[in-house]
Amino acid sequence: MSPVPGRRVCVYCASSSYDPTLLEIAADVGDAIARRGWSLVSGGGNVSMMGALAEAARAGGARTVGVIPEGLRVREVADTSADELVVVTSMRERKREMEERSDAFLTLPGGIGTMEEMFEMWTSASLGFHYKPVVLYDPVGFYTPLLDWVANLAEQGLVHKEAFDCLVVRDDLDAALDACGGRR
Template structure:
């Protein structure tokens, strides 16, 4: 049986079209492998592209969008299931609850917020759902450098990188999602620190 894969990605219309193409490629691969898509419920930009491609391949799609963004991001009424939440926090909680794995595509601050919440919870042992960043063009290279620097400076443990897969290949991203990386077990020392 397939996974429910949550895809975090951009809703901006100002990005390079090849990012939208990447989202469509990810949606097509998700469908090819028999998975269900959980996404932000919008029909614009990468969010719309991943959902349309997944549906075109026969995948079930679940969209989750907050009421305040229904008209802004233009809710994707073609989803098999469209859930409208009261706010952003409940949107993320619903996406998390319905997902077995997380795929992060290039995106803006909303995508980063979603990434960090899932990444932090995984580092702290609050879930063992696979998390993979798909970044073939290096959009997140500065983020990777920042996280390495935080670990070097002692603000984060080196094992933060054990909690996330990082790849530039759509096929490898789904291989990692399906492989369920080893669960991170937190230590007492981890909980003694303010930051993961």
């Protein structure tokens, strides 16, 4: 599948880890988004993986849009270098704004906030509230225990196979971005 020009990819990732491997993953994703001529939509922070992602995307020429709640402008060090920094009042508004501005959702390693964002988009897709790709890029097996747990839920009949299939999991960056490039 060839990349779709002008695609707007929302990337969820950590804003608190300084693990060099995770920072490199984020920077590689930002660079790859730029190489495809796509735009980045992110949580609007300029620290940790979120900062590395946005900086790499901009360095490659991608348009960056950050969406940050007023209450996190200091904590997550707002990405004032973003082409567009949208300041909202709440986390719910942040997620809605990010969803509306995006054509696909890509999740990288992160904490409970990252997982919450991914699960919301995954659930919404499984229920037919949107038809945008929901992709998990996991080159280091970060999410293996979580995916095993969800697979167990599916085995118990608590998650329908169709819902499980709405999340595309890839460990290769080009394959993850290819999955972001079209509709399921």
